[in-house]
Amino acid sequence: MQAQAASPIILAENLSKVYRSGRIEVPAVRGVSFAVQRGEFVAIVGPSGSGKSTLFYLLGGLTQASSGRVVIDGVDFATLNDAQRTQLRRHRIAFVFQKFNLLPTLSAMGNIEVAYSVSGRKEPLDRAYLDHLSDMLSIKGRLVHRPSELSGGEQQRVAIARALVTHPSIVLADEPTGNLDTKNSDVVLSMLQHCNRELGQTVLMITHNPEAAAIADRILHMRDGEIVRVEKGRGGGSHSTGQAETGRSAQV
Numbered sequence: 523m524q525a526q527a528a529s530p531i532i533l534a535e536n537l538s539k540v541y542r543s544g545r546i547e548v549p550a551v552r553g554v555s556f557a558v559q560r561g562e563f564v565a566i567v568g569p570s571g572s573g574k575s576t577l578f579y580l581l582g583g584l585t586q587a588s589s590g591r592v593v594i595d596g597v598d599f600a601t602l603n604d605a606q607r608t609q610l611r612r613h614r615i616a617f618v619f620q621k622f623n624l625l626p627t628l629s630a631m632g633n634i635e636v637a638y639s640v641s642g643r644k645e646p647l648d649r650a651y652l653d654h655l656s657d658m659l660s661i662k663g664r665l666v667h668r669p670s671e672l673s674g675g676e677q678q679r680v681a682i683a684r685a686l687v688t689h690p691s692i693v694l695a696d697e698p699t700g701n702l703d704t705k706n707s708d709v710v711l712s713m714l715q716h717c718n719r720e721l722g723q724t725v726l727m728i729t730h731n732p733e734a735a736a737i738a739d740r741i742l743h744m745r746d747g748e749i750v751r752v753e754k755g756r757g758g759g760s761h762s763t764g765q766a767e768t769g770r771s772a773q774v
């Protein structure tokens with residue numbers, strides 16, 4: 523495979539994942555190659571079962587590829603042991619999921635603090651930045667409450683603050699607006715846009731929602747475990763170069 527001039531922050535090369543259950547094999551991701559440039563906003567869309575979440579887990583190092591490789595900022599996941607992989611994930615990547623995954627016994631603030639401490643950063647939590655995020659996400663007055671006392675939209679906004687307060691270089695979001703009404707979806711998408719445009723963070727978002735996908739620089743369409751089409755989004759960032767070789771035919 524040809525080397526690329528610009529080094530992508532995320533590189534997937536000939537990536538495949540086959541789930542095996544007894545004698546049954548499900549090829550969920552089939553030979554996918556693409557690159558995401560630093561500061562790019564990429565959306566992944568596709569019908570249910572097309573392999574979006576599996577690709578997401580592979581890119582985040584949450585599951586191991588059956589073949590092919592994922593390289594994050596020059597580091598190949600396959601060269602790392604479990605502890606190193608966790609370390610890379612915690613330092614570079616923030617995850618946002620459709621289900622907010624907040625710990626029920628802790629307040630919103632407690633959730634953010636625990637996640638920050640688990641992230642293993644040496645510097646103390648940036649309270650001023652958290653204040654800024656809380657303002658942007660309109661959750662300032664809600665941080666003392668437990669998840670059960672928050673609406674779904676508020677819970678997701680807390681989850682976004684929790685993800686962003688670590689200043690991650692990559693934000694991976696799996697259906698972040700999937701459980702939200704339009705108003706809350708708009709807040710979440712604006713926040714992702716903000717961290718991409720103003721803070722230069724790389725965002726990769728899976729979505730079923732064409733409106734949400736349209737804010738990206740690039741939209742990758744998946745079907746049957748493959749990327750079948752690449753489309754330019756409204757984001758129009760200037761980063762969409764340097765696709766891996768096999769993704770080139772679909773490049774915009």
Ligand SMILES: Nc1ncnc2c1ncn2[C@@H]1O[C@H](COP(=O)(O)OP(=O)(O)OP(=O)(O)O)[C@@H](O)[C@H]1O
Pocket residue numbers: 541542543548549550568569570571572573574575576577
């Ligand atoms: N743990 C698993 N074991 C076996 N098969 C799985 C597993 N997880 C996913 N699959 C199968 O892999 C294929 C891709 O699933 P995946 O969840 O990645 O798709 P998706 O595009 O994210 O779907 P959705 O939009 O419905 O979430 C599907 O056929 C699914 O049934």
